[in-house]
Amino acid sequence: MNFRRRRHIEDPEINLIPLIDVLLVIMIFLAASTSFSKFSQLSITLPTASNDTRAAPPQVTVTVAADGRYALNGRALQYRDAETLSQALRAAVQGRTEPSLVIDADAGATHQSVVNAMEAARLAGIARVGFTTRTNPGAKR
Template sequence: MRIRDHRADDEPEINLIPLIDVVLCLIIFFVITTTFESRSVLKLELPRAEGEPTQAQEKALSVLVNADGRYFVGDREALRTDVDSLKRTIAEVAGDDRGRGVLLRADARTPHQAVVTALDALGQLGFRNIAIATAPEPRAAEPAR
């Protein structure tokens, strides 16, 4: 009596479910990591000033005002442009640390009122160490000797 081996009759097949899972995880990973550089999308033209650059504080709170007058605190955008909304956003990002330095970066084309509003909100919250970021003046070509 001959016993037949049924394993030889099985057709090999490729299971696509694990492959689909891996591809989906890679897509989600790449979508999330590309949003980390969202701050680089904001193009600022800083106002010009003369003077020596100061050492940047490593843990300074960054408040950004773009040319349209919209506010960005750290990596969060304030929902509205009024003082209360900006104060809420600053308080959420900064927490209770009011001794922390603040770097205010405003576009050169920003309306003056937007910068004053940001300074007002920071002052009302108790921040005293506020620096305004500027770009150095372009050096004029020196005359040939």
């Protein structure tokens, strides 16, 4: 006869609540003690300009419309790719020393249209490329 009581063997349980509490306190401590620093990928010095001097007018202006059409110095161009645009740019800057190009792109123009104009300038040998912008009088600085 077996007079001993049977012991019910309970499965061991891991109580996760204290573990979560400890991890939360550690996370708060790490977040409070960590110093966040801003790492820059490139160290650059931006140029400064004064309002007193005015730049010389651009030698060549390419206008990019919202639908991807181009105009060179106010004349509409029929083509839309970089190779043929570069031929027109070469003809426009022929005989000029250190030609510069200003790209006047509509706000609704696609990035590809602007990149095509930049690529055409590279193919035409124009190293100085700039963009026109307009100031928004209602914007806060």
